[in-house]
Amino acid sequence: MAERAAIAVRRHRDHDAAAFAARHRDWPEWARRAAAARALAITLGVEAEDVTVTDDPDRRYADGRYPGMTLTVTEPVTERAWRFIPDLTLAPGTGWLLLDQCPGCGEAVPMAAITALADLGEYLAPDPEVDTTFDTAFDHVPGDHFGDPAHRPGCTHAALT
Numbered sequence: 167m168a169e170r171a172a173i174a175v176r177r178h179r180d181h182d183a184a185a186f187a188a189r190h191r192d193w194p195e196w197a198r199r200a201a202a203a204r205a206l207a208i209t210l211g212v213e214a215e216d217v218t219v220t221d222d223p224d225r226r227y228a229d230g231r232y233p234g235m236t237l238t239v240t241e242p243v244t245e246r247a248w249r250f251i252p253d254l255t256l257a258p259g260t261g262w263l264l265l266d267q268c269p270g271c272g273e274a275v276p277m278a279a280i281t282a283l284a285d286l287g288e289y290l291a292p293d294p295e296v297d298t299t300f301d302t303a304f305d306h307v308p309g310d311h312f313g314d315p316a317h318r319p320g321c322t323h324a325a326l327t
């Protein structure tokens with residue numbers, strides 16, 4: 167366990183040393199983020215230490231007073247990073263939105279609602295039997311996809327539908 171703890175603290179220091187060092191200043195937020203990391207890790211079948219939670223640089227809540235959280239899952243072998251934000255339409259710890267390239271502007275925006283590992287599998291390899299004609303091509307994206315603040319100005323996906 168000591169070895170895993172050393173790896174976990176190194177990841178936090180590498181990712182955002184200042185925020186990690188200051189975690190005692192807002193212990194409830196640190197605890198909320200740790201709980202969110204555990205819940206996402208369980209959902210995806212990864213270790214909680216593979217999930218890093220940081221301030222969301224693009225999304226703020228409560229009239230902009232609080233930053234959202236970004237959960238980054240880093241696969242230990244490949245180092246591939248996956249980024250998620252909480253799905254605020256669901257109870258805490260029960261759903262996330264996968265951030266991936268917007269087909270309109272290329273920015274990282276909500277592209278798939280994830281409540282189980284199968285949701286990620288469906289996003290990565292959509293069922294070819296499902297209708298993907300133009301009218302329905304974006305029906306599967308979460309409601310927060312449209313109007314997300316990370317879209318570039320002028321992106322056709324930036325408008326709320």
Ligand SMILES: [Zn+2]
Pocket residue numbers: 268269270271272273275317318321322323324
């Ligand atoms: Zn866009």
